[in-house]
Amino acid sequence: MSATPSETLPLACRRHDHQSCIEGAITTAAKICQAKAVKLTPLRRQVLALVWQSHKPLGAYTLIDMLAAADTRRVAPPTVYRALEFLLEHRLIHRIDSLNAYIGCPDPGHHHHNYFLICLDCGIAAECPTQYLSPAIEAAATAAGFAISSQSVEIVGRCPACRKHADA
Amino acid sequence: MSATPSETLPLACRRHDHQSCIEGAITTAAKICQAKAVKLTPLRRQVLALVWQSHKPLGAYTLIDMLAAADTRRVAPPTVYRALEFLLEHRLIHRIDSLNAYIGCPDPGHHHHNYFLICLDCGIAAECPTQYLSPAIEAAATAAGFAISSQSVEIVGRCPACRKHADA
DNA sequence: TAGACTATGTTATTATATAACGTTTTTTAT
DNA sequence: ATAAAAAACGTTATATAATAACATAGTCTA
Numbered sequence: 001m002s003a004t005p006s007e008t009l010p011l012a013c014r015r016h017d018h019q020s021c022i023e024g025a026i027t028t029a030a031k032i033c034q035a036k037a038v039k040l041t042p043l044r045r046q047v048l049a050l051v052w053q054s055h056k057p058l059g060a061y062t063l064i065d066m067l068a069a070a071d072t073r074r075v076a077p078p079t080v081y082r083a084l085e086f087l088l089e090h091r092l093i094h095r096i097d098s099l100n101a102y103i104g105c106p107d108p109g110h111h112h113h114n115y116f117l118i119c120l121d122c123g124i125a126a127e128c129p130t131q132y133l134s135p136a137i138e139a140a141a142t143a144a145g146f147a148i149s150s151q152s153v154e155i156v157g158r159c160p161a162c163r164k165h166a167d168a
Numbered sequence: 169m170s171a172t173p174s175e176t177l178p179l180a181c182r183r184h185d186h187q188s189c190i191e192g193a194i195t196t197a198a199k200i201c202q203a204k205a206v207k208l209t210p211l212r213r214q215v216l217a218l219v220w221q222s223h224k225p226l227g228a229y230t231l232i233d234m235l236a237a238a239d240t241r242r243v244a245p246p247t248v249y250r251a252l253e254f255l256l257e258h259r260l261i262h263r264i265d266s267l268n269a270y271i272g273c274p275d276p277g278h279h280h281h282n283y284f285l286i287c288l289d290c291g292i293a294a295e296c297p298t299q300y301l302s303p304a305i306e307a308a309a310t311a312a313g314f315a316i317s318s319q320s321v322e323i324v325g326r327c328p329a330c331r332k333h334a335d336a
Numbered sequence: 337t338a339g340a341c342t343a344t345g346t347t348a349t350t351a352t353a354t355a356a357c358g359t360t361t362t363t364t365a366t
Numbered sequence: 367a368t369a370a371a372a373a374a375c376g377t378t379a380t381a382t383a384a385t386a387a388c389a390t391a392g393t394c395t396a
Contacts, residue, residue, distance in 0.1 A: 153322075
């Protein structure tokens with residue numbers, strides 16, 4: 001296994017000040033919502049913060065449980081699904097189809113293509129930009145006469161940290 | 169919109185003798201199972217045939233309904249899920265994560281990477297080989313230190329036929 | 337301040353998938 | 367041939383994910 005310079009490692013896989021991930025995500029989201037004149041209500045903000053508790057995608061019902069643990073109140077599924085819908089619509093989170101789960105978007109507020117590297121051991125999902133992938137995908141779709149409207153690229157494997165563990 | 173030479177169109181998007189798709193899939197599957205000494209039982213064969221009725225991914229419960237319509241007997245979910253599990257395991261079908269649905273594999277019996285072009289109008293899903301995509305994906309994963317174990321590339325858009333309709 | 341709109345609450349239900357256990361059929365070893 | 371084991375399928379119940387439909391509360395605006 002060749003060494004991977006830490007600069008190329010996705011943030012999710014690197015040691016970092018995660019508290020600032022969370023705070024940054026919230027303040028950026030607040031700005032985006034303000035600019036769009038839509039409301040980041042307390043519930044939506046709370047769901048966003050919970051999604052950002054880690055770099056691991058979380059299911060809707062897990063979020064319900066987390067809300068209950070934080071709040072004593074237990075919201076019903078539609079409540080959390082509506083918050084997720086809002087966050088998806090304004091591109092503050094992504095949905096990981098292969099996991100039925102949701103994760104914070106590190107480059108929020110606008111449409112962009114990306115792919116996810118998902119670790120089957122620790123559950124981390126690292127979002128990466130498709131600068132290299134995207135042209136190939138677009139060329140493939142064009143060749144087949146398809147007009148792309150959305151795409152989902154989810155790569156499951158083992159992250160650097162879990163590979164080290166597995167080797168040991 | 170530029171004309172797309174019909175040679176580059178995925179089979180699913182071209183006029184073709186679909187009956188021979190179905191028959192070919194069944195006979196190939198039978199050969200593969202024989203070679204592997206596993207059993208393509210009547211139920212498994214029937215589910216495979218149903219999955220191949222079209223080039224559109226079908227949900228498990230749709231398959232249950234189709235079985236009931238064909239047979240008068242109505243199987244319970246575990247029955248059809250077990251058949252699907254077998255067909256997945258031996259790489260005779262694929263699961264489309266973004267649709268919770270299953271589709272016949274045109275290149276069955278062995279592991280291979282691919283991507284799907286899925287039409288949001290007619291539901292067709294065309295499986296394409298990732299000859300061009302795959303190196304980019306592998307390079308991306310390697311750069312991030314990930315060891316790939318599986319991947320899912322699902323591109324949603326509008327197929328050539330539905331684009332023509334939409335233009336009209 | 338009435339009306340419209342937005343957000344959330346509430347109840348019920350639909351859709352997808354699996355656990356656990358029982359029965360039947362097939363295979364294998366003797 | 368036949369008992370033991372394994373594989374396939376049946377059956378019941380339940381887990382998990384998502385949404386429909388309607389009620390209530392809060393907010394904005396004319």
